[in-house]
C-alpha cells in the first residue's frame with residue numbers, strides 16, 4: 001500500500017495563476033464572486049491576486065479593488081504575489097494576510113518574468129521578508145522551472161534545491177516547487193522533490209504542476225508517496241504564465257480533489273461547490289471548464 005498523507009492542504013491559485021493568463025478583461029466583481037465561491041467550497045488557502053506591475057500583468061491591475069471588495073471568510077488565508085518592495089507595500093496597504101515571493105531555477109526565465117537574475121530577485125525579497133516579519137505576515141516562496149525551462153531546457157536539480165534553500169533561509173514558511181511548463185513526469189518529479197527535501201524539510205514543501213502534457217495528477221501522486229502534503233491547483237484548470245511560452249493551466253482543483261477523495265485523503269473541500277465555482281468562472285470566460293470533472297454532464 002502506498003505511503004500517503006491523511007490530509008492534503010490544497011492551495012487554490014485560480015484567481016491569480018488562472019486569471020493572470022487570461023487576455024480578455026475579467027470584471028473585478030466577477031473575480032470577487034469567484035474567490036468567495038472558492039472559499040465557500042471549503043478551500044482554506046486561496047491565492048487572490050498579484051501586486052506586480054500592471055504593465056506586465058494588466059489583468060491583475062485591480063488588485064487593490066479585489067482586496068477591498070472581498071468578504072473574507074474566517075479560517076481562510078488569501079495570499080498575494082509580490083515581486084518587490086513596491087508590491088509588498090501595496091499588499092500591506094491593501095490588508096493582505098500572507099504574501100508570496102517568486103523566483104526560478106532558471107536565469108533566463110527569471111529575467112523574462114521579473115527582469116532580474118535569480119540572485120537579484122533574492123536580494124529584492126530581503127526588504128519584503130523584513131516587512132513581512134515586522135507586520136506579522138507569513139511569506140511563501142515559489143521556485144519556477146523546477147522540471148525544465150522554456151528557454152534553457154533542462155534545469156539542474158541542485159539549482160532547484162539551492163534556490164529553495166535560500167528562500168527558506170530568508171523566512172519562507174513554505175516553498176512551492178513549480179513545473180511552470182508542465183514537462184515533468186512522475187519519477188523525475190519525485191526525484192526532484194526528494195533532492196529538495198534534503199535541503200528544506202518535506203513539511204515545508206508544496207508542489208505546483210501545470211498540466212500542459214497531462215502529467216500533473218500522476219506527478220502529484222508520485223510526490224504524495226514521497227511525503228508532500230500541500231498541493232497547488234487551479235479550479236477549472238485555469239492558469240499559465242504569460243512569460244513562459246507554451247505553458248497551459250495548472251492541475252484542475254476538481255480533478256485533484258476527486259483523486260484525493262478516492263485515496264481517502266482529507267481536503268475539507270466540497271466537490272459540488274467546487275464544480276459550481278469552476279462552472280461560474282468558465283461561464284464568465286465564455287468557455288467550457290477545462291477540468292475533466294467539469295465536463296461530465298450534471299443533473
Ligand code: HMG
Pocket residue numbers: 017020050051052053054056057081083084086087088090102113114115142143144145177178179180208210240241242243
Ligand atoms: P521592471 O520593469 O524591471 O520594474 O519590472 P522597475 O522596478 O524598473 O519599474 C518599472 C515600472 O513599474 C515603474 O513605473 C515602477 O513604479 C512600476 P513607471 O515609473 O514606469 O511608471 N512597478 C510597479 N508597479 C506596481 N506594482 C509593483 C511594481 N514594481 C514596479 N510591484 C517587475 C520588474 C518585477 C515589476 C515586473 O517584471 C513584474 O511585475 N513582473 C511580474 C510578472 C508576473 O507576474 N508573472 C507571473 C507570475 S509568476 C508565475 O506565474 C509562476 C508561478 O505560478 C509558479 C510556476 O508556475 O512556476 C508563481
Ligand code: MG
Pocket residue numbers: 017178180208210239240241
Ligand atoms: Mg504557476
